[in-house]
Amino acid sequence: MPRSPSARPTASRLPWLLSAALLAGCASYHARPLPDQAGARRAADLAAPAPPSWLPAHRFDPSDGLDVTEVATLAVANNPDLRTQRDALGVARAQAFDAGLLPDPQLGAGMDFPRHSGPGLTSAFNLGLSADVTSLLLRSSRVAAARQQARQVNLDLLWAEWQTVAQSRLLFDQVQALRARQRELDAEQRALTPLDAHVQAALRAGNLTHDQASSGLNALADVRQQRADNALALHQAEADLHQLLGLSPEAPLSLVGTGYDAMPTTAQVDAALTTLPQRRPDLLALQAGYAAQEASLREAIRAQFPAITLGVNTARDTSAIYTNGFSVGISLPLFNRNRGNIAIARATREQLRDDYRSRLLAAHGDIRHLQADLATLDARLATLAVHAQALDAARRAAEAAWARGDLDWPTYLSLRSNALAADLALIDLRQQRGTDAIALEALLGNTDLASSPADRKAATP
Incomplete structure (x- = not known):
């Protein structure tokens, strides 16, 4: 029976309709040009979302300077390396999505x-x-492995965020300590300038020999050298902090308050160690990687049967x-x-198991080591603080006596030198103590041992 004329166009359109249906779900290309700016010009220009749940709640207000919590928040939100890792998480999720797709006939x-x-x-x-x-x-095993791998990447990202917070706190402490050292050295340089002029005048008048004047001639030069070395270290620390926060090198960096100085008790450390495998992102990431390898091994074993x-x-x-x-x-x-792939999957699983055991052992050892170091540093800080206060009092008395002419310059110079050395040593020891406290907090996880952010911002070193 011949077809009606109206049926022919409909049949001729079928290939086009089929093609249109297939192309409807296709992705399209859109260009994405590269940025032309290295970083933000001001801290206020950076994105500052609410801190992650494992950071203390804190209002972000850069107008009065950045405290340690605000610096950590900015680091998590804007660090360039973390942005790259978040992109890697997107890739892992896309791979998990791809693993769940059915094969095309x-x-x-x-x-x-x-x-x-x-x-x-x-x-x-x-x-x-x-x-x-x-x-x-094999789809179920493949999907299970891909999901665990995406979970591992997500946990690795969380661990990187923890490390970035710790790094931001370390740099915050380092910059604040170097700025405190710079203020001490600036004050010492101003105080030694009249003494240096006095020694120079006595030398020119013949009242002192070069041997007698050597300590006086070198004192100001030594302080100037220390000041220059400290300035170089400060420039490097500030540049590292700018890079960590995603700020341009020209952006002003106003830091206020003190850093992280909490010290967990022995009971808190013991409790944190008990639950460490369930809380620390790097250990959880290794567990996810091991689970992914278990799924990959099951897939390899199933693949030994005929395709x-x-x-x-x-x-x-x-x-x-x-x-x-x-x-x-x-x-x-x-x-x-598939015997080769099965052997590889089993060997890889054993390697991941040993890697996890090694990481867990190292975590326990590092935590106990830092705990002992902090106890020693606390005892040393208490002693050095008393010693530095005594030398500061002696320096103030010497300044008054020198102004009255009741003290010779070598004794005055010796008292000033001892007081300066004690003050600088106290700053360095506090920074070292802060470094160990930050490392311990990062290794233990969120133990809620930090002091109030408002108290830290109000206290300026």
Whole structure:
């Protein structure tokens, strides 16, 4: 029966409709140009979301300077390296999504044309549709491995955020300590300038020999050298902090308050160690990596069985005889049987197990080591603080006596030198103590041992 004229256009449009349906779900390309600015010009220009849940709640207000919590918040939100790791998390999630997609079926088609025309001869064709059944059987293991790998990347990102917070606190303490040293050395340079002029005048008048005046001549030069060395270290620390926060080198960096100085008790450390494998992101990431490898091993073991491909087909030969059928493809596990991949998966799992055990042992050892160091540093700080206060009082008395002319300059210089050395040693020891406290807090996790952020911001060194 001949087709109606209206049916022909509809049939002719079917390929176009099929193509449009297939292209409707396709992704499209959009250009994304590179940025042309290295970093923000001011801290206020940076994105400052609420601190992560494991940081103390704190109002962000850079107008009155940045305290240690605000610096940590900025570091987590704007650090360039963390942005790159967040992009890696997006890649891992995309890979997990890809692992869950079903394999596309394979469509095969072909046509044959007779070389000679004759009665009863026509063109032949074949059309077949097949699917990889083995890929479907391995899907659950593949998806489980990909999800655990994405979880591992997410936990690695969280651990990197913890380390970035610790690094921001270390740099905050370092900058504040170097600025405090710079103020001490600036004051000492101003105080020694009149003494240096006095010694120079006595030397020119012949009242002193060069041997007698050597300590006086070198005192100001030594302070100037210390001041220059400290300034170089301060420039480097400020540059590192600018880089960590995503600030341009020209951005002003106003820091206020003191750094992190909490000291957990022995009971708190013991309790934190008990739950360490359930809290520390790096240990949780290793656990996720081990779970992903377990799934990969199960996938490798399942893949040792024959790979199966099923298909259906229809065909017409040159005699216009139609046939329908099916096809089955099975690999013969005679030589390979996926034994190599199974051995690799098992060896990798054992390596991850030993790596986790080593990391856990190192964590316990580092925590106990820092705990002992902090106890020693606290005792040393108490002694040095009393000693520095006594020398500061002696220096003030010497300044008054020198102004009255009741004290010779070598004694005055010796008292000033001893007081300066004690003050600088106290600053360095406090920074070292802060460094160990920050490291211990990072290794233990969020133990809520920090003092109030408002108290730290109000206390300026």
